[in-house]
Amino acid sequence: MKFLDEYFKYEIGTEISCLTSELNIFYILKLCEKNDRNIIVLTSSLFEANKIYDSLYKIHENTLLFPMDDFLSSMIIASSPELKYKRLETLDKLKDNKKYVIITNLMGYLKYLPNKGIKNYLELNTGDEIKRDELVSSLSALGYHRESLVTMSGEYAVRGFIVDLFPIDCDHPIRIEFDGNKIDNIKYFNENSQMSMDLVKSLKIKAIDEMISNDKSSLYEYANEPLVVYVDKSQIDASYTHLYDDIVEYKESNNINEDLMFTMDDIKDKDRIYVNLFSTGGINLKAENII
Secondary structure (H helix, E strand, O other): OHHHHHOOOOOOOOEEEEEOHHHHHHHHHHHHHHOOOOEEEEEOOHHHHHHHHHHHHOOOOOEEEEOOOOHHHHHHHOOOHHHHHHHHHHHHHOOOOOOOEEEEEHHHHHOOEEOOOOOOEEEEEOOOEOOHHHHHHHHHHOOOEEOOOOOOOOEEEEEOOEEEEOOOOOOOOEEEEEEOOEEEEEEEEOOOOOOEEEEOOEEEEEOOOOOOOOOEEOHHHHOOOOEEEEEOHHHHHHHHHHHHHHHHHHHHHOOOOOOOOOOOOOOOOOOEEEEEEOOOOOOOOOOOOOO
16 A cells, blocks of 8 residues: 555645545554654544544554543543543553554543652552551542442452552452551452452552642643644534533533633644544534534
């Protein structure tokens, strides 16, 4: 398919129209070959982001998804735990030195994230000096919820000098046994029988929630000033208009003065490429609310 290189353009600011969904995937792959940097693929909706991710991940393993619910669902109902865990996984992988393609929707791109420099994990080793209550406070700060019994990911329980914990990335929960203010043992246990299993010498506990901080970062900052590919810019603009109206209405209804997410002007994405798919052909279609 070398003949496509005569049609494809890769310079910053390029706009390509009337690509099929398949050619769009091929074009993103070619961008990866020609750019030694992270690439964010920005779509107007979570549905479109999932479609591109499902196709690209099959042929490019360094593909990540940063999904975010629509505004009203995340603010009024509840943010999906599955989407939250996927976002946390993506942010964790972006700390590697690998180059990734990050697929996100408009809500994910504009989402407030904790400052990039904040430590969002806790490292424990057998023999460490740490007070039990200090550990409990750290677990709460990382987003873990206290329960009487640990049975699922994201929970912790306290019984005397024993702290049970189910980390986000473990198949089984962890039991931390104290001897005074020193960690005596760390071991896995079965969440059904509650029986202890294998000993663990060290443990890295990752955050299970998007930690709150005064200094906020964007996905763009986490990706280290990547190349941003706008897929159907006209649709992104239409979705942004509706999103802005939803935010204004929500803030007025709830007497909120502070900003709730970044604006497009806040994110200084210097290097852009625009791709218009064949389904829209770059035509500015009006987005409509679906009830």
